[in-house]
Amino acid sequence: xxxxxxxxxxxxxxxxxxxxxxxxxxxxxxxxxxxxxxxxxxxxxxxxxxxxxxxxxxxxxxxxxxxxxxxxxxxxxxxxxxxxxxxxxxxxxxxxxxxxxxxxxxxxxxxxxxxxxxxxxxxxxxxxxxxxxxxxxxxxxxxxxxxxxxxxxxxxxxxxxxxxxxxxxxxxxxxxxxxxxxxxxxxxxxxxxxxxxxxxxxxxxxxxxxxxxxxxxxxxxxxxxxxxxxxxxxxxxxxxxxxxxxxxxxxxxxxxxxxxxxxxxxxxxxxxxxxxxxxxxxxxxxxxxxxxxxx
Amino acid sequence: xxxxxxxxxxxxxxxxxxxxxxxxxxxxxxxxxxxxxxxxxxxxxxxxxxxxxxxxxxxxxxxxxxxxxxxxxxxxxxxxxxxxxxxxxxxxxxxxxxxxxxxxxxxxxxxxxxxxxx
Numbered sequence: 001x002x003x004x005x006x007x008x009x010x011x012x013x014x015x016x017x018x019x020x021x022x023x024x025x026x027x028x029x030x031x032x033x034x035x036x037x038x039x040x041x042x043x044x045x046x047x048x049x050x051x052x053x054x055x056x057x058x059x060x061x062x063x064x065x066x067x068x069x070x071x072x073x074x075x076x077x078x079x080x081x082x083x084x085x086x087x088x089x090x091x092x093x094x095x096x097x098x099x100x101x102x103x104x105x106x107x108x109x110x111x112x113x114x115x116x117x118x119x120x121x122x123x124x125x126x127x128x129x130x131x132x133x134x135x136x137x138x139x140x141x142x143x144x145x146x147x148x149x150x151x152x153x154x155x156x157x158x159x160x161x162x163x164x165x166x167x168x169x170x171x172x173x174x175x176x177x178x179x180x181x182x183x184x185x186x187x188x189x190x191x192x193x194x195x196x197x198x199x200x201x202x203x204x205x206x207x208x209x210x211x212x213x214x215x216x217x218x219x220x221x222x223x224x225x226x227x228x229x230x231x232x233x234x235x236x237x238x239x240x241x242x243x244x245x246x247x248x249x250x251x252x253x254x255x256x257x258x259x260x261x262x263x264x265x266x267x268x269x270x271x272x273x274x275x276x277x278x279x280x281x282x283x284x285x286x287x288x289x290x291x292x293x294x295x
Numbered sequence: 296x297x298x299x300x301x302x303x304x305x306x307x308x309x310x311x312x313x314x315x316x317x318x319x320x321x322x323x324x325x326x327x328x329x330x331x332x333x334x335x336x337x338x339x340x341x342x343x344x345x346x347x348x349x350x351x352x353x354x355x356x357x358x359x360x361x362x363x364x365x366x367x368x369x370x371x372x373x374x375x376x377x378x379x380x381x382x383x384x385x386x387x388x389x390x391x392x393x394x395x396x397x398x399x400x401x402x403x404x405x406x407x408x409x410x411x412x413x
Contacts (some may be wrong), residue, residue, distance in 0.1 A: 032338055169336055177329040177339050195302055195337040215301040215341060263383075269391070274300055 002064075003028045004150055004182045005050055011060035012045050012206075017047040021206035022059065030180035032172070032196050034071035036187065036281055037203040043186040044083065046203065049150045050184075051080040057254070063150060076105060079148035080141040082157040093130070093138050104146040111175065112145035118167055132159030140168050145176055151183045165189075169196060190278035194218075200277070204285045214277065221280050222262065225251040226270040234265055241283040253283055302337055306345025314354065314365055315373050325355060325363045 005027045012020040020042045027033060037043050048054040052068030060168035061068065067072045087096060097116070100147060101107040114125055119137040127135060136159050141151050148262050157165045173196060174184065187193050200217055202210035210217065221241060224231055235243075235252045242253040253275055257265070265272055275283075313319040327347060332339040346363060349355040354369045393403045 079383065170333070173333055173336065173339075177332055191377045195335070195341070198338045198340045214338070215303055215344065266388070267391075 003062075004064065005184075006062045006065075006082050007059065010046075010049060010056055010061050011058045012042075012049055012054060013057040013272060018206050020049060022206050023203075023206075024059075025201060025208060025211060026186070027182060027199070030176075030182055031198040032176060032183045032185065033199040033201065034185055034187065034190075034193060035201050035203060036190055038188070038285065041203045041204040043203055044154050045206075047080060047082075047184070047186065050110050051075070051078055051152055053080070076103070077149040078152070079104060079143055079146040079150070079157055081143040081154060082162055083140060083158055085252055087127045089128070091127050093121055093125060093127060093134075095209055096127070096138060097253065098141065100142060102143060106147035106149075106179075108147055111147075115141040115144060115171060118171070119164055124258040133161060133164065136160050140171075144171055147175070147179050147181065149181050151181060152205070153183065153185045155188075157187070157189070165192065169193070172196070174179075184280060189272040190281060191276055194277040200281075202281055209282065210284060216279065218274075218277055219285070221253055221255045221275040222257050222265075223251055223253045223273045223275055224265055224270045225249065225273070226268070230268055230270060234268060234270060241280075253279075302335075302341050303344035303348065305343055306331065306335070306337070307348045310345070311354070311373050312390055314369050315377070317370070319365050321365045321367050321369055323365055324361075325365060327362060 002019065003026055005025070007026075008024050010020055010023040011018065023046060035043050035046065044055060050063060052063075052066065052071060055069065063074045064077060066074050068078065093116075097112055100112060115121075119141060121134060121137050121141060122130065125134075127138070130138070136157055140153075140156050140160075143151055143156060144257055145219055157168055160168065169192075172183070185193065185197070197214045200210060200212055200214045201208055220270065223242075224234060226249070228245060228248050231250040231252055235254055238254045239256060240252050242251075244251050264273060309324065310319070312320075319325060325346070326334070328339050328342045331337075331342040331346075346355065350357060350363070352372075354366055354372060355363050356366050357363055363413070389403070393400075398406070
Protein backbone atom coordinates (compact mmCIF):
# COMPACT_ATOMS: atom_id res chain seq x y z
CA UNK A 1 0.00 0.00 0.00
CA UNK A 2 1.20 3.48 -0.78
CA UNK A 3 2.07 5.72 2.12
CA UNK A 4 -0.17 8.77 2.14
CA UNK A 5 1.08 10.60 5.23
CA UNK A 6 4.34 10.01 6.99
CA UNK A 7 5.77 12.15 9.75
CA UNK A 8 9.03 11.65 11.61
CA UNK A 9 9.75 13.49 14.82
CA UNK A 10 7.45 16.24 13.65
CA UNK A 11 7.51 19.17 16.07
CA UNK A 12 5.95 22.62 16.00
CA UNK A 13 6.84 25.16 18.63
CA UNK A 14 5.27 28.56 19.00
CA UNK A 15 6.75 31.04 21.44
CA UNK A 16 6.94 28.96 24.61
CA UNK A 17 4.32 26.43 23.49
CA UNK A 18 4.98 23.05 21.91
CA UNK A 19 1.82 22.46 19.90
CA UNK A 20 3.02 19.30 18.19
CA UNK A 21 5.69 17.30 19.92
CA UNK A 22 7.83 14.66 18.19
CA UNK A 23 5.00 13.06 16.22
CA UNK A 24 5.87 10.04 14.09
CA UNK A 25 2.90 8.47 12.35
CA UNK A 26 2.24 6.82 9.02
CA UNK A 27 -1.06 6.37 7.23
CA UNK A 28 -1.22 4.28 4.11
CA UNK A 29 -3.89 3.22 1.66
CA UNK A 30 -7.54 4.21 1.81
CA UNK A 31 -9.35 4.45 5.14
CA UNK A 32 -11.33 6.68 7.47
CA UNK A 33 -9.21 7.48 10.49
CA UNK A 34 -9.78 9.56 13.60
CA UNK A 35 -7.53 12.18 15.13
CA UNK A 36 -8.92 12.59 18.63
CA UNK A 37 -7.93 14.75 21.51
CA UNK A 38 -8.97 17.50 23.84
CA UNK A 39 -9.26 21.10 22.78
CA UNK A 40 -5.79 22.55 22.38
CA UNK A 41 -4.18 19.10 22.14
CA UNK A 42 -2.63 19.91 18.77
CA UNK A 43 -5.12 18.41 16.31
CA UNK A 44 -5.44 21.50 14.14
CA UNK A 45 -1.72 22.27 14.18
CA UNK A 46 -0.91 18.73 13.11
CA UNK A 47 -3.39 19.00 10.24
CA UNK A 48 -1.91 22.36 9.24
CA UNK A 49 1.55 20.82 9.14
CA UNK A 50 0.27 17.93 7.03
CA UNK A 51 -1.38 20.31 4.59
CA UNK A 52 1.66 22.57 4.35
CA UNK A 53 -0.02 25.53 6.03
CA UNK A 54 2.55 25.65 8.82
CA UNK A 55 6.28 25.11 8.80
CA UNK A 56 7.65 22.46 11.11
CA UNK A 57 10.10 23.60 13.80
CA UNK A 58 11.86 20.26 13.46
CA UNK A 59 11.19 16.83 12.07
CA UNK A 60 9.63 15.99 8.77
CA UNK A 61 6.27 15.51 7.12
CA UNK A 62 5.76 13.75 3.81
CA UNK A 63 2.48 13.58 1.93
CA UNK A 64 2.34 11.27 -1.10
CA UNK A 65 6.07 10.92 -0.51
CA UNK A 66 6.86 14.63 -0.80
CA UNK A 67 7.00 17.71 1.38
CA UNK A 68 3.59 19.43 1.22
CA UNK A 69 4.96 22.94 1.72
CA UNK A 70 4.41 25.08 -1.40
CA UNK A 71 3.99 21.86 -3.35
CA UNK A 72 1.15 22.20 -5.85
CA UNK A 73 1.43 18.56 -6.86
CA UNK A 74 0.63 17.45 -3.31
CA UNK A 75 -1.88 20.15 -2.44
CA UNK A 76 -4.00 19.48 -5.53
CA UNK A 77 -4.62 16.01 -4.14
CA UNK A 78 -5.31 17.26 -0.61
CA UNK A 79 -8.44 18.84 0.84
CA UNK A 80 -8.27 20.45 4.28
CA UNK A 81 -11.51 21.61 5.85
CA UNK A 82 -10.67 23.83 8.77
CA UNK A 83 -12.96 24.39 11.68
CA UNK A 84 -12.52 28.15 11.51
CA UNK A 85 -12.01 28.70 7.80
CA UNK A 86 -11.83 32.38 6.89
CA UNK A 87 -13.27 33.36 3.51
CA UNK A 88 -12.79 36.64 1.64
CA UNK A 89 -15.21 39.42 2.64
CA UNK A 90 -18.47 39.34 0.77
CA UNK A 91 -18.00 35.73 -0.35
CA UNK A 92 -21.23 33.80 -0.62
CA UNK A 93 -21.65 30.05 -0.29
CA UNK A 94 -22.02 29.67 -4.06
CA UNK A 95 -18.72 31.47 -4.68
CA UNK A 96 -16.88 28.93 -2.55
CA UNK A 97 -18.60 26.06 -4.34
CA UNK A 98 -17.58 27.54 -7.68
CA UNK A 99 -13.92 27.31 -6.69
CA UNK A 100 -14.23 23.58 -5.93
CA UNK A 101 -13.34 22.35 -9.43
CA UNK A 102 -10.45 24.85 -9.66
CA UNK A 103 -8.63 23.23 -6.76
CA UNK A 104 -9.73 19.61 -6.77
CA UNK A 105 -9.30 17.45 -9.81
CA UNK A 106 -11.81 14.85 -8.59
CA UNK A 107 -14.45 17.44 -7.62
CA UNK A 108 -17.97 16.16 -8.30
CA UNK A 109 -20.45 18.94 -9.01
CA UNK A 110 -23.51 16.72 -8.97
CA UNK A 111 -22.60 15.40 -5.53
CA UNK A 112 -21.91 18.94 -4.31
CA UNK A 113 -25.39 20.06 -5.40
CA UNK A 114 -26.98 17.02 -3.78
CA UNK A 115 -25.16 17.75 -0.51
CA UNK A 116 -26.09 21.44 -0.60
CA UNK A 117 -29.75 20.43 -0.90
CA UNK A 118 -29.54 17.79 1.84
CA UNK A 119 -27.70 20.04 4.29
CA UNK A 120 -29.86 23.00 3.27
CA UNK A 121 -26.85 25.28 2.86
CA UNK A 122 -28.04 28.83 2.04
CA UNK A 123 -25.63 29.26 -0.86
CA UNK A 124 -26.86 32.76 -1.70
CA UNK A 125 -26.06 34.08 1.75
CA UNK A 126 -22.83 35.89 2.57
CA UNK A 127 -20.73 33.44 4.56
CA UNK A 128 -20.09 35.97 7.30
CA UNK A 129 -23.81 36.01 7.99
CA UNK A 130 -24.19 32.24 8.10
CA UNK A 131 -24.65 30.45 11.41
CA UNK A 132 -21.84 28.27 12.70
CA UNK A 133 -23.77 25.19 11.67
CA UNK A 134 -24.33 26.49 8.15
CA UNK A 135 -20.63 27.28 7.78
CA UNK A 136 -19.78 23.77 9.00
CA UNK A 137 -22.26 22.30 6.52
CA UNK A 138 -20.62 24.26 3.70
CA UNK A 139 -17.25 22.84 4.77
CA UNK A 140 -18.70 19.33 4.89
CA UNK A 141 -20.05 19.73 1.34
CA UNK A 142 -16.64 20.77 0.04
CA UNK A 143 -14.82 18.09 2.02
CA UNK A 144 -16.97 15.28 0.65
CA UNK A 145 -17.48 16.60 -2.91
CA UNK A 146 -13.74 17.26 -3.35
CA UNK A 147 -13.10 13.50 -3.38
CA UNK A 148 -9.49 14.45 -2.69
CA UNK A 149 -7.13 11.52 -2.24
CA UNK A 150 -6.27 12.93 1.17
CA UNK A 151 -9.10 14.70 2.99
CA UNK A 152 -8.46 16.33 6.35
CA UNK A 153 -11.62 17.26 8.21
CA UNK A 154 -11.02 19.31 11.33
CA UNK A 155 -14.08 19.20 13.62
CA UNK A 156 -16.27 19.14 10.50
CA UNK A 157 -19.53 19.32 12.38
CA UNK A 158 -19.07 22.05 14.95
CA UNK A 159 -22.50 23.59 15.38
CA UNK A 160 -24.30 20.99 13.26
CA UNK A 161 -27.47 19.56 14.76
CA UNK A 162 -28.05 15.83 15.25
CA UNK A 163 -29.91 15.47 11.93
CA UNK A 164 -27.15 17.17 9.96
CA UNK A 165 -24.45 15.12 11.71
CA UNK A 166 -26.22 11.91 10.79
CA UNK A 167 -26.46 13.14 7.19
CA UNK A 168 -22.77 13.88 7.30
CA UNK A 169 -21.86 10.36 8.50
CA UNK A 170 -24.15 8.74 5.93
CA UNK A 171 -22.87 10.78 3.01
CA UNK A 172 -19.25 10.38 4.03
CA UNK A 173 -19.59 6.61 4.32
CA UNK A 174 -21.60 6.23 1.12
CA UNK A 175 -19.18 8.27 -0.94
CA UNK A 176 -16.16 6.67 0.70
CA UNK A 177 -17.33 3.14 -0.11
CA UNK A 178 -17.74 4.12 -3.77
CA UNK A 179 -14.57 6.19 -3.92
CA UNK A 180 -12.16 4.92 -1.27
CA UNK A 181 -9.60 7.49 -0.20
CA UNK A 182 -7.73 8.57 2.91
CA UNK A 183 -9.84 10.60 5.31
CA UNK A 184 -8.51 11.94 8.59
CA UNK A 185 -11.28 13.25 10.82
CA UNK A 186 -10.76 15.15 14.02
CA UNK A 187 -13.57 15.26 16.54
CA UNK A 188 -14.36 15.21 20.19
CA UNK A 189 -17.72 13.49 19.64
CA UNK A 190 -15.87 10.23 19.93
CA UNK A 191 -18.69 7.78 20.58
CA UNK A 192 -20.73 9.16 17.74
CA UNK A 193 -17.95 8.84 15.19
CA UNK A 194 -16.27 5.77 16.68
CA UNK A 195 -17.94 3.20 14.45
CA UNK A 196 -16.81 5.00 11.31
CA UNK A 197 -13.16 4.88 12.22
CA UNK A 198 -10.66 2.29 11.17
CA UNK A 199 -7.69 3.63 13.01
CA UNK A 200 -7.57 5.95 15.98
CA UNK A 201 -4.82 8.47 16.71
CA UNK A 202 -5.11 10.21 20.05
CA UNK A 203 -3.11 13.34 20.58
CA UNK A 204 -2.56 14.82 24.03
CA UNK A 205 -0.44 17.88 24.76
CA UNK A 206 1.03 17.67 21.26
CA UNK A 207 2.13 14.04 21.47
CA UNK A 208 0.49 10.94 19.99
CA UNK A 209 -0.51 8.82 22.99
CA UNK A 210 -2.58 6.18 21.20
CA UNK A 211 -2.15 4.91 17.64
CA UNK A 212 -4.26 1.79 17.29
CA UNK A 213 -6.80 -0.06 15.22
CA UNK A 214 -10.22 1.08 16.52
CA UNK A 215 -11.47 -2.47 16.99
CA UNK A 216 -8.38 -3.56 18.85
CA UNK A 217 -8.66 -0.54 21.10
CA UNK A 218 -12.30 -1.15 21.89
CA UNK A 219 -11.65 -4.57 23.39
CA UNK A 220 -8.70 -3.49 25.53
CA UNK A 221 -10.41 -2.28 28.69
CA UNK A 222 -13.12 -3.57 31.01
CA UNK A 223 -14.79 -2.07 34.04
CA UNK A 224 -15.20 -4.38 37.00
CA UNK A 225 -17.52 -3.67 39.91
CA UNK A 226 -18.08 -5.55 43.14
CA UNK A 227 -16.97 -5.82 46.74
CA UNK A 228 -13.87 -3.72 47.26
CA UNK A 229 -11.82 -6.64 48.59
CA UNK A 230 -12.70 -8.81 45.56
CA UNK A 231 -12.10 -5.98 43.12
CA UNK A 232 -8.75 -5.07 44.64
CA UNK A 233 -7.63 -8.68 44.69
CA UNK A 234 -8.47 -9.03 41.02
CA UNK A 235 -6.97 -5.71 39.96
CA UNK A 236 -3.66 -6.11 41.75
CA UNK A 237 -0.77 -6.37 39.33
CA UNK A 238 -2.84 -5.15 36.37
CA UNK A 239 -2.83 -1.81 34.59
CA UNK A 240 -5.59 0.21 36.24
CA UNK A 241 -6.92 3.18 34.25
CA UNK A 242 -9.52 4.28 36.71
CA UNK A 243 -10.60 3.40 40.21
CA UNK A 244 -13.45 4.55 42.41
CA UNK A 245 -14.87 3.43 45.69
CA UNK A 246 -18.18 3.73 47.48
CA UNK A 247 -18.19 2.30 51.00
CA UNK A 248 -17.40 -1.39 50.66
CA UNK A 249 -17.90 -1.36 46.90
CA UNK A 250 -15.36 -0.52 44.25
CA UNK A 251 -15.06 -0.24 40.50
CA UNK A 252 -11.87 -0.40 38.49
CA UNK A 253 -11.14 -0.11 34.81
CA UNK A 254 -8.35 -2.44 33.80
CA UNK A 255 -6.69 -3.28 30.51
CA UNK A 256 -5.45 -6.43 28.87
CA UNK A 257 -7.89 -9.00 30.22
CA UNK A 258 -8.00 -12.34 28.43
CA UNK A 259 -11.19 -14.37 28.02
CA UNK A 260 -10.01 -16.56 30.88
CA UNK A 261 -9.53 -13.47 33.08
CA UNK A 262 -13.05 -12.31 32.25
CA UNK A 263 -14.50 -15.70 33.13
CA UNK A 264 -12.55 -15.70 36.39
CA UNK A 265 -13.80 -12.22 37.26
CA UNK A 266 -17.40 -13.22 36.55
CA UNK A 267 -16.96 -16.37 38.64
CA UNK A 268 -15.62 -14.22 41.50
CA UNK A 269 -18.94 -12.37 41.46
CA UNK A 270 -17.65 -9.19 39.83
CA UNK A 271 -19.88 -7.30 37.47
CA UNK A 272 -18.24 -6.69 34.09
CA UNK A 273 -19.04 -3.93 31.69
CA UNK A 274 -17.37 -2.95 28.44
CA UNK A 275 -15.66 0.40 28.10
CA UNK A 276 -16.59 2.59 25.15
CA UNK A 277 -13.94 4.18 22.99
CA UNK A 278 -14.76 7.57 24.45
CA UNK A 279 -14.46 6.39 28.05
CA UNK A 280 -11.25 4.61 27.21
CA UNK A 281 -9.68 7.67 25.64
CA UNK A 282 -10.86 9.90 28.46
CA UNK A 283 -9.19 7.57 30.92
CA UNK A 284 -6.03 7.15 28.88
CA UNK A 285 -5.53 10.87 28.47
CA UNK A 286 -5.97 11.27 32.20
CA UNK A 287 -8.56 14.00 32.19
CA UNK A 288 -11.97 14.42 30.62
CA UNK A 289 -12.20 15.33 26.97
CA UNK A 290 -14.73 18.07 26.48
CA UNK A 291 -17.98 16.35 25.66
CA UNK A 292 -20.34 18.38 23.58
CA UNK A 293 -24.01 17.75 24.28
CA UNK A 294 -25.87 16.59 21.19
CA UNK A 295 -28.04 19.55 20.41
CA UNK B 296 -24.03 -0.65 17.38
CA UNK B 297 -24.75 -1.15 21.01
CA UNK B 298 -22.07 -2.25 23.42
CA UNK B 299 -18.37 -1.85 23.98
CA UNK B 300 -17.45 -5.12 22.29
CA UNK B 301 -15.42 -4.79 19.11
CA UNK B 302 -17.86 -3.91 16.34
CA UNK B 303 -16.71 -6.70 14.05
CA UNK B 304 -17.76 -9.22 16.71
CA UNK B 305 -21.16 -7.56 16.94
CA UNK B 306 -21.53 -7.74 13.16
CA UNK B 307 -20.63 -11.42 13.15
CA UNK B 308 -23.10 -12.08 15.99
CA UNK B 309 -25.94 -10.32 14.17
CA UNK B 310 -25.32 -12.31 11.01
CA UNK B 311 -25.31 -15.48 13.11
CA UNK B 312 -28.62 -14.48 14.70
CA UNK B 313 -30.16 -13.96 11.26
CA UNK B 314 -28.93 -17.32 10.04
CA UNK B 315 -30.17 -19.08 13.20
CA UNK B 316 -33.57 -17.41 12.96
CA UNK B 317 -33.84 -18.42 9.30
CA UNK B 318 -34.09 -14.81 8.16
CA UNK B 319 -31.02 -15.54 6.04
CA UNK B 320 -31.60 -19.06 4.71
CA UNK B 321 -28.76 -21.31 3.64
CA UNK B 322 -27.47 -20.62 0.13
CA UNK B 323 -29.02 -17.14 0.20
CA UNK B 324 -26.86 -14.13 -0.55
CA UNK B 325 -25.86 -11.96 2.40
CA UNK B 326 -25.75 -8.15 2.08
CA UNK B 327 -22.55 -6.72 0.62
CA UNK B 328 -19.89 -5.15 2.81
CA UNK B 329 -20.86 -1.70 1.58
CA UNK B 330 -24.54 -2.29 2.29
CA UNK B 331 -23.71 -3.41 5.82
CA UNK B 332 -21.40 -0.44 6.37
CA UNK B 333 -24.12 1.99 5.29
CA UNK B 334 -26.86 0.23 7.27
CA UNK B 335 -24.97 0.03 10.56
CA UNK B 336 -23.02 3.27 9.93
CA UNK B 337 -19.68 1.59 10.39
CA UNK B 338 -16.36 1.55 8.61
CA UNK B 339 -16.41 -0.91 5.68
CA UNK B 340 -13.13 -2.40 6.89
CA UNK B 341 -14.87 -3.31 10.15
CA UNK B 342 -17.81 -4.93 8.36
CA UNK B 343 -15.35 -6.93 6.28
CA UNK B 344 -13.60 -8.13 9.42
CA UNK B 345 -16.88 -9.38 10.90
CA UNK B 346 -17.84 -11.18 7.70
CA UNK B 347 -14.35 -12.65 7.33
CA UNK B 348 -14.75 -14.25 10.75
CA UNK B 349 -17.77 -16.19 9.51
CA UNK B 350 -16.04 -17.06 6.25
CA UNK B 351 -13.13 -18.49 8.25
CA UNK B 352 -15.59 -20.48 10.36
CA UNK B 353 -17.19 -21.92 7.21
CA UNK B 354 -20.56 -20.29 7.92
CA UNK B 355 -20.36 -18.05 4.86
CA UNK B 356 -18.57 -18.62 1.59
CA UNK B 357 -17.51 -16.31 -1.23
CA UNK B 358 -18.42 -16.64 -4.86
CA UNK B 359 -15.87 -14.65 -6.74
CA UNK B 360 -17.36 -11.61 -8.39
CA UNK B 361 -20.87 -12.35 -7.14
CA UNK B 362 -20.84 -11.99 -3.38
CA UNK B 363 -21.16 -13.88 -0.13
CA UNK B 364 -23.55 -16.71 0.62
CA UNK B 365 -24.72 -18.69 3.64
CA UNK B 366 -23.15 -22.16 3.54
CA UNK B 367 -25.25 -25.28 3.60
CA UNK B 368 -25.23 -26.66 7.12
CA UNK B 369 -24.49 -23.23 8.61
CA UNK B 370 -27.64 -23.20 10.70
CA UNK B 371 -26.93 -26.59 12.29
CA UNK B 372 -23.32 -25.58 12.89
CA UNK B 373 -24.28 -22.36 14.65
CA UNK B 374 -26.99 -24.10 16.67
CA UNK B 375 -24.40 -26.57 17.84
CA UNK B 376 -21.99 -23.81 18.84
CA UNK B 377 -24.64 -21.83 20.68
CA UNK B 378 -25.82 -24.95 22.55
CA UNK B 379 -22.30 -25.61 23.68
CA UNK B 380 -21.95 -22.03 24.92
CA UNK B 381 -25.36 -22.13 26.63
CA UNK B 382 -24.19 -23.56 29.93
CA UNK B 383 -21.41 -21.06 30.37
CA UNK B 384 -23.23 -18.01 29.03
CA UNK B 385 -26.63 -18.50 30.63
CA UNK B 386 -26.79 -21.32 33.19
CA UNK B 387 -23.71 -20.33 35.12
CA UNK B 388 -24.98 -16.85 36.02
CA UNK B 389 -28.43 -18.28 36.84
CA UNK B 390 -26.85 -20.85 39.15
CA UNK B 391 -24.73 -18.20 40.84
CA UNK B 392 -27.77 -16.01 41.41
CA UNK B 393 -29.85 -18.95 42.68
CA UNK B 394 -27.14 -19.81 45.15
CA UNK B 395 -26.99 -16.22 46.37
CA UNK B 396 -30.76 -16.17 46.86
CA UNK B 397 -30.92 -19.55 48.58
CA UNK B 398 -32.90 -21.24 45.81
CA UNK B 399 -32.27 -25.00 45.89
CA UNK B 400 -31.39 -26.93 42.73
CA UNK B 401 -34.70 -28.74 42.96
CA UNK B 402 -36.63 -25.47 43.19
CA UNK B 403 -34.59 -24.03 40.32
CA UNK B 404 -35.42 -27.03 38.14
CA UNK B 405 -39.08 -26.52 38.99
CA UNK B 406 -38.92 -22.85 38.07
CA UNK B 407 -37.18 -23.57 34.78
CA UNK B 408 -39.76 -26.19 33.91
CA UNK B 409 -42.59 -23.77 34.63
CA UNK B 410 -40.92 -21.03 32.61
CA UNK B 411 -40.41 -23.27 29.61
CA UNK B 412 -44.05 -24.40 29.60
CA UNK B 413 -45.20 -20.83 29.03
